[in-house]
Amino acid sequence: GAVVSQHPSRVICKSGTSVKIECRSLDFQATTMFWYRQFPKKSLMLMATSNEGSKATYEQGVEKDKFLINHASLTLSTLTVTSAHPEDSSFYICSASGLAGSGEQYFGPGTRLTVT
Amino acid sequence: AQSVTQLGSHVSVSEGALVLLRCNYSSSVPPYLFWYVQYPNQGLQLLLKYTTGATLVKGINGFEAEFKKSETSFHLTKPSAHMSDAAEYFCAVSDLGAGSYQLTFGKGTKLSVIP
Numbered sequence: 398g399a400v401v402s403q404h405p406s407r408v409i410c411k412s413g414t415s416v417k418i419e420c421r422s423l424d425f426q427a428t429t430m431f432w433y434r435q436f437p438k439k440s441l442m443l444m445a446t447s448n449e450g451s452k453a454t455y456e457q458g459v460e461k462d463k464f465l466i467n468h469a470s471l472t473l474s475t476l477t478v479t480s481a482h483p484e485d486s487s488f489y490i491c492s493a494s495g496l497a498g499s500g501e502q503y504f505g506p507g508t509r510l511t512v513t
Numbered sequence: 514a515q516s517v518t519q520l521g522s523h524v525s526v527s528e529g530a531l532v533l534l535r536c537n538y539s540s541s542v543p544p545y546l547f548w549y550v551q552y553p554n555q556g557l558q559l560l561l562k563y564t565t566g567a568t569l570v571k572g573i574n575g576f577e578a579e580f581k582k583s584e585t586s587f588h589l590t591k592p593s594a595h596m597s598d599a600a601e602y603f604c605a606v607s608d609l610g611a612g613s614y615q616l617t618f619g620k621g622t623k624l625s626v627i628p
Contacts, residue, residue, distance in 0.1 A: 401556075403556075429614050431614075431615070431616075438623075439620070439621075440603065440618045440619065440620045440621050441557075441603070441618050443615070443616075446615060488554075490556050490557070492557075492616075494614040501547070501559065501562060501614075502614060502616055503559075504549070504556040504557040504558070505556050506555055506556040507554065507555060507556045509554065
């Protein structure tokens with residue numbers, strides 16, 4: 398149980414285009430989803446926290462207009478990187494929580510974004 | 514504010530040797546503590562967690578960790594390293610005690626296992 402999927406696993410896009418990454422909780426309802434960015438050989442940097450049906454809470458330094466997060470249902474959150482640039486290339490990981498009392502986040506497998 | 518310090522960004526052990534990955538934390542509330550493992554180009558997999566109760570926590574793949582409040586530590590150990598243990602390990606603290614699922618991660622420790 399507690400499986401989180403991400404799609405796509407890898408994406409290459411041209412500079413200036415937008416790309417959408419989906420995060421789904423497959424067998425539980427995720428009241429909260431998190432989006433992380435991981436640079437090579439670095440830890441995970443929390444970008445934003447989203448609760449179903451409400452606006453995402455962004456961490457300091459993360460551009461809201463560039464990284465659009467939608468959490469429209471209890472099983473789906475999306476991250477859209479708008480007008481992507483090469484410096485946006487990174488590994489993006491989502492996680493989901495919601496199993497009562499577990500205190501645990503369940504992580505997706507990650508999406509490798511390369512902007513050329 | 515919470516923080517996590519992982520001592521040693523890279524640890525090498527011989528196959529069959531003891532694995533010890535260090536983690537110290539600071540938290541203003543009773544912490545929930547986690548260890549995650551990450552294999553290349555993959556997401557994070559939970560190894561074990563401490564919430565309340567027994568301070569020695571056993572996880573998957575033979576790993577265990579002990580919560581020591583007096584030392585604010587949550588070190589990860591495994592008696593005998595296996596080649597398949599080579600990966601990146603992250604310690605994390607949650608302030609679930611304050612009602613939030615948000616995790617604060619350490620910078621990670623890369624474990625290499627030498628045949």
